[in-house]
Amino acid sequence: MRRFKKILKWIGLIVLFLVTGITITVMSRQNMTYTRPYPDITASDDSTIIARGKSLVFGAAHCADCHSLSNADSLFEAGQEVPMGGGFVFDLPFGKIYAANISTDIETGIGKYTDKDIARALRYGVKPDGTIVYPFMPFNNMSDDDLKAIISYLKAQKPVRNKVPDHELNVMGNILKAFLIKPVGPEGTPEKSVQPDSSAAYGQYLASVVANCKGCHTERGPTGDFIGVPFSGASAMEEVGGSFIPPNLTTDPGSRIYTWTEQNFITRFRMGRLQKGSPMPWPSYKRMGDMELKAIYRFLKTLPPSKTKALKPQH
Ligand code: HEC
Ligand code: HEC
Structure with a gap:
């Protein structure tokens, strides 16, 4: 019995040391600083x-x-x-x-x-x-x-x-x-300039880099990494106003925009937020020009068909 108590005491001490150690490590890593280069960019008054x-x-x-x-x-x-x-x-x-x-x-x-x-x-x-x-x-x-x-x-x-x-x-x-959380940086070297036009190439830039369509319409794992096929839809987002599913935007027959024409797509964006509480930033997107919306539509139509594979069941 005494020996057992002694073991318990030691286990207790070890756990205490571990917890204190982990706590100190965690707290000392809260204000970590990172060295990153400064992009050569200056504002203009043009x-x-x-x-x-x-x-x-x-x-x-x-x-x-x-x-x-x-x-x-x-x-x-x-x-x-x-x-x-x-x-x-x-x-x-x-x-x-x-x-x-x-x-x-x-x-x-x-x-x-x-x-x-x-x-x-x-x-x-x-x-x-x-x-x-x-x-x-x-x-x-x-x-x-x-x-x-x-x-x-x-x-x-x-x-x-x-x-x-x-x-x-x-x-x-x-x-x-x-x-786990580290600063996210660019993939490769960012372009100096991307010409705005109605091409699929510009649409890809908007959908992935500027407007973040990819960020919501792709399934992510617990730490935020993309784990689904890009633009193939994702698990429901739980918001104060309810639960909203970012639908599939690829060329799969199950895609939300499978039957939409370019004009349907533009018209839908002009309508803004229809589902109250939806997290999609419709009020901003509503202000995109026809050229930008055409570019995004044309890009989405170049995507291979993929079914939604959501982590959480779609309801
Ligand atoms: C989806 C929401 C969202 C959008 C869209 C967004 N931001 Fe942010 N932004 C945030 C959040 C949240 C933070 C705070 C992050 C932090 O402090 O670590 C932030 C932080 C920043 C910071 C750093 C501020 C600081 O304290 O150092 C800048 C600069 C910034 N945003 C500029 C912009 C600009 C410019 C745009 C549009 C081109 C933009 N943001 C779009 C959510 C957003
Ligand atoms: C913050 C997350 C978020 C972002 C960013 C986002 N979406 Fe969504 N999207 C959703 C959610 C959630 C829904 C379902 C609720 C709704 O229709 O508002 C949705 C719905 C849609 C629909 C279907 C609308 C309908 O009437 O059925 C289309 C099309 C769409 N998104 C395209 C886009 C495109 C294109 C972009 C980028 C320009 C984008 N989304 C960016 C979350 C997002």
Whole structure:
């Protein structure tokens, strides 16, 4: 019996050491910094470039959908230019993540960031102090010219004072951050310039790099890695307003757009959000031009047919 107690005591001590050790390791890895290069990008005050930036911010790149104040939704739906004061909260199993204030306010926004700081945050996923930008944005392979246009637009806007709360990670979030989540960077070298036109090639760029259609319409594993055939649909997304399934967009007969003509596709986007609470950023996409929508449609029609293979049962 005494021997048994002794063993228990030792096991207890070992567990205590392990837990303390793991806790210290996890906490010491919360503010890890990463070295990443600065893209050679500077803002411009050329009105054509700023206009291109604006069309991306409020359209395909849907920055406004995440970075505008939550009470701005109705204004935004009505087609207005809402300020980027931040505030959208992602309430996830590992914590609450707040979309930053990306207005030019010095204290609460990104007014202190240089053009290159912003470019690096979007392309390489690190903040000016080297800490991680969580991978919520798909712009790593955005062209130099489009990054320049977006930064030029942001820099030309008035500051909005709005203190966005700090992220609140729970224990699981801390562990994920310590060991699994790394800054996401570009695949290969991003293009200097991608010519906007109605081609499938431009559609591919929009659907994967700018508008993130791929990000939602492809099945992902538990750590966010793509595990399904791109654009073949994904498991239901649980939202406050209900459960929504990103449908298959390939050329499979089970695809949601199998029978849609190019004109049907454009008309559907002009209608905006039809299912209340759907997470798809319809108000932004509604503002895309016909050329952009044609390009996306033409690209989707080049995809091989693939059936949806969702992790969670589709209901
Ligand atoms: C799907 C939602 C979403 C979209 C769309 C989005 N963002 Fe973000 N963005 C976020 C979140 C969430 C964060 C906070 C990440 C973090 O702090 O780690 C963020 C952070 C940032 C940061 C870093 C801010 C900082 O604190 O250093 C910048 C810059 C930024 N976004 C710019 C943009 C621009 C420009 C666009 C459009 C081209 C855009 N975002 C589109 C969700 C989004
Ligand atoms: C944030 C996740 C998200 C993003 C990004 C996203 N979608 Fe969706 N999509 C959904 C969900 C969820 C639905 C189902 C609910 C609905 O129809 O609104 C959907 C529905 C659709 C539908 C069917 C609409 C209907 O009336 O049946 C089409 C077509 C579509 N998406 C295409 C796209 C394209 C093209 C893009 C990129 C420009 C895109 N989606 C980006 C999540 C997303």
